[in-house]
Amino acid sequence: VLESKMRTGTESAAVNGAAPEAGRLSNGAEERPQRFAFSAEPSMEDIRRMQAEFTDERAWNKFHQPRNLLLAMVGEVGEVAELFQWRGEVAEGLPDWSESEREQLAHELSDVLIYLVELAEKCRVDLPQAVLRKMALNRLKYPASKVHGSAKKYTEYKD
Numbered sequence: 001v002l003e004s005k006m007r008t009g010t011e012s013a014a015v016n017g018a019a020p021e022a023g024r025l026s027n028g029a030e031e032r033p034q035r036f037a038f039s040a041e042p043s044m045e046d047i048r049r050m051q052a053e054f055t056d057e058r059a060w061n062k063f064h065q066p067r068n069l070l071l072a073m074v075g076e077v078g079e080v081a082e083l084f085q086w087r088g089e090v091a092e093g094l095p096d097w098s099e100s101e102r103e104q105l106a107h108e109l110s111d112v113l114i115y116l117v118e119l120a121e122k123c124r125v126d127l128p129q130a131v132l133r134k135m136a137l138n139r140l141k142y143p144a145s146k147v148h149g150s151a152k153k154y155t156e157y158k159d
C-alpha cells in the first residue's frame with residue numbers, strides 16, 4: 001500500500017513549474033520521491049484522551065455535542081482550504097511554501113484531526129478500528145489488478 005501511495009505521489013511531484021527536487025532525475029524521469037512517514041505517537045487514543053482532558057479542565061464538554069463538533073471540524077477544513085486558495089496547483093512537499101505557512105497548515109490540519117477524533121468519540125466510533133474495516137472494504141472494491149493506474153469510480157468498471 002505504501003509503495004503504491006508513493007508512486008501516485010511521484011506523478012504530481014513537479015506541477016506548477018516547481019524546481020526539480022530530490023526524487024526527480026536530471027533527465028526529467030522519475031525515481032522514488034523522498035520517503036515520508038509520521039511519528040508513531042501520539043496515537044488516536046492519545047489524541048482522544050488529551051482532548052478530553054482539555055475540555056474537562058475548561059468545563060467545555062457541554063458545548064461539544066456531535067453536531068457542534070461536526071460544525072467546528074468543517075470550519076477548520078475551511079481554514080485549511082483558505083491556505084490553498086488562489087495558489088494554483090501545489091506540488092507534493094509544498095516546495096514554494098514558507099516555514100510559517102507550513103506551520104499554519106500543520107495547525108489547521110491538527111484542528112481538523114482533533115475535532116474529528118472527538119466527533120468519533122462522541123458518536124462511539126472506534127476510529128482506528130473503523131479505518132481498518134473501511135480500508136479492507138476499499139481494497140475489495142478497487143482490486144489493484146483491475147484498477148491499476150486508473151482513477152475511475154468503482155461504478156464505472158465493467159467486469
Ligand SMILES: Nc1ccn([C@H]2C[C@H](O)[C@@H](COP(=O)(O)OP(=O)(O)OP(=O)(O)O)O2)c(=O)n1
Pocket residue numbers: 055060063079110111114115
Ligand atoms: N470550544 C472549543 C474551542 C477550541 N477548541 C480547541 C480545538 C481546536 O484545536 C482549537 C480551535 O481553536 P479556535 O476555535 O480558536 O480556532 P483556531 O485555532 O483555528 O483559531 P482561528 O479561528 O483564529 O484561526 O482549540 C476546542 O476544543 N473547543
